[in-house]
Amino acid sequence: MKTDLNENEDLSTQIAEAIRDAIIEGSLIVDQRLPSEAELCEKFDVGRSTVREALKRLAAQNLIRTQRGAAGGAFVNRMSFEEAYDQQITTSTLLLSMNRVDFETACEARYALERSCAPLSAQRRTPDQLATMRAEIHRQSQPGLTDEAFCASDVAFHRALVDGAGNPVLSYQLAGAVEAMQPLMNMITYTQRDRDRIIALHSQIADALEAKDAAAANARLIDLETETLKLAKSAFAARR
Amino acid sequence: MKTDLNENEDLSTQIAEAIRDAIIEGSLIVDQRLPSEAELCEKFDVGRSTVREALKRLAAQNLIRTQRGAAGGAFVNRMSFEEAYDQQITTSTLLLSMNRVDFETACEARYALERSCAPLSAQRRTPDQLATMRAEIHRQSQPGLTDEAFCASDVAFHRALVDGAGNPVLSYQLAGAVEAMQPLMNMITYTQRDRDRIIALHSQIADALEAKDAAAANARLIDLETETLKLAKSAFAARR
């Protein structure tokens, strides 16, 4: 691990980068204990608060975890899929909401990515995942559902579709794309008619996946994208 | 913003979460200045180091940036695509390298995602992006190229393909999938014959995109996936 720090960046930033690089490069391996804060102070020749700030930076990225007590310390963390999901979703959500990404762009990306899952999902979806989709469809058709709850259920449906591909890496990559759209979708007001159309498409998608018909699933996803885009367009037009 | 902290988590974690939620929820908007460290100390009733550790956590996630001096402080950061890229790549790389994700799974995810870009890229790729692809193909065919450099060029080629879709959200989502594979690809030893086959497929892909032939691009991507998988399988078999 590099222990020299010269640049004009913050010391804590440099230290965090040095440790992060060591983790990525592999000279610090999973579950290995880092030197104690006191040792790091000596090694980098800085005060304890500086070291601590560096460690907090790494903890925020799930690169390390800390444990108090006698045999405690900072340990290289095995990045879990769940942690990676959360990070992905936070980052994607903020990226979309802060960068005035137009709805069309986000929507196009999302459905392009989802369609890439469809063939795999048609092959591999489990009965459990099909049941989840049906359950969400049922929830969506219940009267008195708020727009927000409808959107949340929509997300759950699509997650089941994605998970159906049985590829955790794919699920992880798609998590951001699917979830980050929710705040944008929430800006739409859905009439009963809109909901009915969406629910019908969801049903057809579930049917296609159950029948292992990848082409049909793909076609209905395209329809759904078109439908979503149309809804958004009129919603944003009405807003003005 | 919530200012109460009870749970048994670290104070700095709770404070960071409170501020993060305020940013996501929208009550702190882009470029808005957070209260000074001293003010946050009062508001949360904690010491300054605790506040600072919380702020460093947020800075590590690119949620805020800090500025020294009179009019300085912590400001809500507009998450840039570039920052999001870097985070994505770091997270994805670690997720793959630490979780013993098998090559097949990662490869399947990557090519599934890339194929979702192909139709868009066939429509929209710029001459510039085509030129980048050709340049990388040329680099790949140069003699004496190390395996590592070959892989790096491979990544650059695929990034150009993805960027060809002209959708920054898509580029962002795929950054992780494409780049995180590099360490895995680096474990393969490429014979000249292997390289020739890959280069030929790259050429055909570039040709297809130039001709705006989405179907052909898709077909060649499938071939490339098969080829890559075959290479990996024999490489890992040889290792044992």
Add this chain to the structure above:
DNA sequence: TGGCAAGCAAATGTCTGACAATTAGAAAGT
């Protein structure tokens, strides 16, 4: 009046020392 320099004030960055809280393991006692 205009410009320049010095100084001031506010803010973050860093260091030091102290104490609190937690925890594993050693030591002691039964």
Add this chain to the structure above:
DNA sequence: ACTTTCTAATTGTCAGACATTTGCTTGCCA
């Protein structure tokens, strides 16, 4: 053998001090 107690190591938190950076004010001088 078991339980209790003690101890040492380590992170979590606090307080105070000083360093550094930077925008703004103030005052001087031409």
